[in-house]
Amino acid sequence: MIIRTGELGREVVPNRFGGKGEVKITRIIEKDAFHGKGRVFAHNIIEPGSSVGLHRHQGDFEVYYILRGRGTINDDGVLSEVGPGDVIYTDDGQSHSLENTGDTTLEVIALVLFA
Numbered sequence: 001m002i003i004r005t006g007e008l009g010r011e012v013v014p015n016r017f018g019g020k021g022e023v024k025i026t027r028i029i030e031k032d033a034f035h036g037k038g039r040v041f042a043h044n045i046i047e048p049g050s051s052v053g054l055h056r057h058q059g060d061f062e063v064y065y066i067l068r069g070r071g072t073i074n075d076d077g078v079l080s081e082v083g084p085g086d087v088i089y090t091d092d093g094q095s096h097s098l099e100n101t102g103d104t105t106l107e108v109i110a111l112v113l114f115a
Contacts, residue, residue: 003029019097021050028109040112046071047106051099057090062112064088064098069106072099091115 009027016023024045031039039060046052046069054074064073066086073082074097075090081101082088090096092115100106 015053016051017053017055017097019051019053020099021047023050023052034113036114038111038113040110042110043067044108044110045105046098046100046108048100048103052097054095054097056095057092057112057115059092060112060114061092061094062090062096062110064090065109065111067107067109069100069104070102071106072101073097 009030011025012022013025014022026043026045028041028043034041040062044052064087066082066084066088068084070081070083073080073088074095075088076094076096082098088096088098098106098108
């Protein structure tokens, strides 16, 4: 199966999980394609000053892969700077947030699978 770029689901989410600004989300595959094993595989765009707010994972885990830009991750209470090539793993029961603290677009691949 090939999913063409024009067929991808797109949305702009203001104040994602209580964060600042908005997050532009392109769903790489839709939820039903996970066959009950996960719920998110997406390309997220976060503009400078915007963020994904702090949220806890329950029954699932999330992986972020930073493609471009710079930001600050709150990794279960520990703040760290992140940039291209960094991977953030948030396990079941842990919390995280991500803010674009740079001066260019922050692009992130997000994958959420069930624990």
